[in-house]
Amino acid sequence: MPRLSARLMRELLPLLSLALVLAAIAWLNPRAISYLGFTLMLNLAVPIALATVAQMFVIAGNDLDLSIGPFVSFIACIGATWLADQPVTGILLLAASVGIYAALGLLIQWRNLPSIVVTLGMSFIWQGLAILVLPKPGGAAPAWLQALMNAQPPLLPFPILATAVIALVAWFALMRTSYGAILRGSGGNKASITRAGWSSLQIKAVLFAGAGLFGVLSGLALLGVTTSADANIGNGYTLLSIAGVILGGGEFVGGVVSPVGAVVGALTMALVASPLLTFLNIPPDWQVGANGIILIVVLATRAQIGRKAKTA
Amino acid sequence: MSKALLSKPWIWSFLGAAIVFIAAISFTGGTGAGGMITTALALAVFMVVVGLGQMAVITLGPGNVDLSLPANIGLASAVSMTVMNGSDGLVVVGLTAALACGLAIGLANYLMIRALRIPPIVATLSSSFVVQSIDIAYGRGLQIKPPPGFAAFTNLQLAGVPVCALLTILLSTAIAVLLRRTVYGCSVLAVGQNARAAWFAGLAVERTRAITYGLCGMLGGLDGALLAGYFQGANVDLGNEYLLSSIAVVVIGGTSVAGGKPNVAGIWGASLFLVLLLTMLNTFGVSAGVRLVATGAVIVAVIAAAGSRGAAAPGLK
Numbered sequence: 363m364p365r366l367s368a369r370l371m372r373e374l375l376p377l378l379s380l381a382l383v384l385a386a387i388a389w390l391n392p393r394a395i396s397y398l399g400f401t402l403m404l405n406l407a408v409p410i411a412l413a414t415v416a417q418m419f420v421i422a423g424n425d426l427d428l429s430i431g432p433f434v435s436f437i438a439c440i441g442a443t444w445l446a447d448q449p450v451t452g453i454l455l456l457a458a459s460v461g462i463y464a465a466l467g468l469l470i471q472w473r474n475l476p477s478i479v480v481t482l483g484m485s486f487i488w489q490g491l492a493i494l495v496l497p498k499p500g501g502a503a504p505a506w507l508q509a510l511m512n513a514q515p516p517l518l519p520f521p522i523l524a525t526a527v528i529a530l531v532a533w534f535a536l537m538r539t540s541y542g543a544i545l546r547g548s549g550g551n552k553a554s555i556t557r558a559g560w561s562s563l564q565i566k567a568v569l570f571a572g573a574g575l576f577g578v579l580s581g582l583a584l585l586g587v588t589t590s591a592d593a594n595i596g597n598g599y600t601l602l603s604i605a606g607v608i609l610g611g612g613e614f615v616g617g618v619v620s621p622v623g624a625v626v627g628a629l630t631m632a633l634v635a636s637p638l639l640t641f642l643n644i645p646p647d648w649q650v651g652a653n654g655i656i657l658i659v660v661l662a663t664r665a666q667i668g669r670k671a672k673t674a
Numbered sequence: 675m676s677k678a679l680l681s682k683p684w685i686w687s688f689l690g691a692a693i694v695f696i697a698a699i700s701f702t703g704g705t706g707a708g709g710m711i712t713t714a715l716a717l718a719v720f721m722v723v724v725g726l727g728q729m730a731v732i733t734l735g736p737g738n739v740d741l742s743l744p745a746n747i748g749l750a751s752a753v754s755m756t757v758m759n760g761s762d763g764l765v766v767v768g769l770t771a772a773l774a775c776g777l778a779i780g781l782a783n784y785l786m787i788r789a790l791r792i793p794p795i796v797a798t799l800s801s802s803f804v805v806q807s808i809d810i811a812y813g814r815g816l817q818i819k820p821p822p823g824f825a826a827f828t829n830l831q832l833a834g835v836p837v838c839a840l841l842t843i844l845l846s847t848a849i850a851v852l853l854r855r856t857v858y859g860c861s862v863l864a865v866g867q868n869a870r871a872a873w874f875a876g877l878a879v880e881r882t883r884a885i886t887y888g889l890c891g892m893l894g895g896l897d898g899a900l901l902a903g904y905f906q907g908a909n910v911d912l913g914n915e916y917l918l919s920s921i922a923v924v925v926i927g928g929t930s931v932a933g934g935k936p937n938v939a940g941i942w943g944a945s946l947f948l949v950l951l952l953t954m955l956n957t958f959g960v961s962a963g964v965r966l967v968a969t970g971a972v973i974v975a976v977i978a979a980a981g982s983r984g985a986a987a988p989g990l991k
Binding site for chain 1: 737741786792795796797802806808810811814918921925926931932961963966968970971972973977
């Protein structure tokens, strides 16, 4: 029973953070809490949520991906050029990118390398490739991508609907399938998973391929929102995605992740990043700083409540 | 080369630096070799100083890293240049101010990690946002040129060797001695290898962590002042490239990312390697995109070839 309630707390805490931020926004500007308000405030939440899920796959196996931001930039650049002009080549390039991610997982597992350094190196490579593909900001998102990201479904705003689907898919894949349990288990106790007959190479490749796939989706979603790309467009996502996973109740070691929490964490980050600050009338000089302070407050609150739940 | 030498984790970074240097020299046909070394040493200094701080923090164990160094460098450069106020008589006061500024940031990082229980990677990231804002608000419309004497000093050479590089070698030696020969240093290594065991052994685990984050912050502050002197002025983006490179030099240099195993010599090798790599690509005249791809490919290749986690820390796991 105590184990179960600890897990419940883990799922509930991110929601609490999100509710807190939403309450602050509602108090500052009640009109923001509406169909149009959410559509505008959360338009960048979809790519951030996808990048956060990508990061979560890597963190589930006790690794860290420092290259996801530049990777998202690279995908957005491919989307705005190749995918728009020559769809077949574009799709092949996107598939190859996921393949490179899987190969990276294999390399890290095979040579027993520190993922931080390998992905650090990869971040230079993706950044360089993004600049080579699109030296100057520009390009154009394929029409279908723009149409999808600007959809206005009835009742619920598109970002809320889309992030709910993302959370559901990630939750099902990692928490409700037996292979998902194996994947998380590789972060918890790799030795016992390998002794049970599972290939650690395959597990790592699947985790990284998952990260690559969601990274590709994140880059495309970002491009759909912004309609044109530049080589630095997604660079901030590395740190946003890590913060989202941790905010969502994930931990750096032990295969402890929460897909729903991570998506909620990403939503919180997206709201904190700009709408909340706009409503607070923070001068531009202090916006980044206010971001940092809110992040600190939210994380500290989470840690305090989490500790109480553990000792209680 | 003897087997003992080859088994040293730092040897690879120096080998890499030598290979890159030879490649660059053979491309230019031997011209400008001396100048290339002088410039490389001068630029490597800035990477070594932050690399040493990052190394100490990473040695504290898994998860420990300081992402606030770039913001720290930016703010300390502005603070030191303001305090010096263009006057050579105030250089020492300005340097002290830079160190104090860095120390304050380092200790604030530690407080967030300790008192608020935020994981270091997110704590230092959040603090970097705050520090960056302070820098933007504070640095606006300020006199930020270095005093002429200080600027000249940071560019001073002795027979082709930058004086700053010589002083940084002294600093590196001091830090190596600090880590290997003092109670504090041994505590850092012990905490990095197993914090729980270190605590049971009666070591002051938390004090060790506090000092280390403070030390790293001070080195960041020092780097900010030196950079502002060398590049003739402070600005917010001065430290940006040191976010990734401070971590890269630590790991390429053979320091264990699992903690508990620092490597001071490797910081020098890796810094020279990265700086010379950029110099080589510049002499080849490649575009920015190709330069980034090549740098990344080399980092991945070096790590894949030499830096297995198991091999880097034999008998530790």
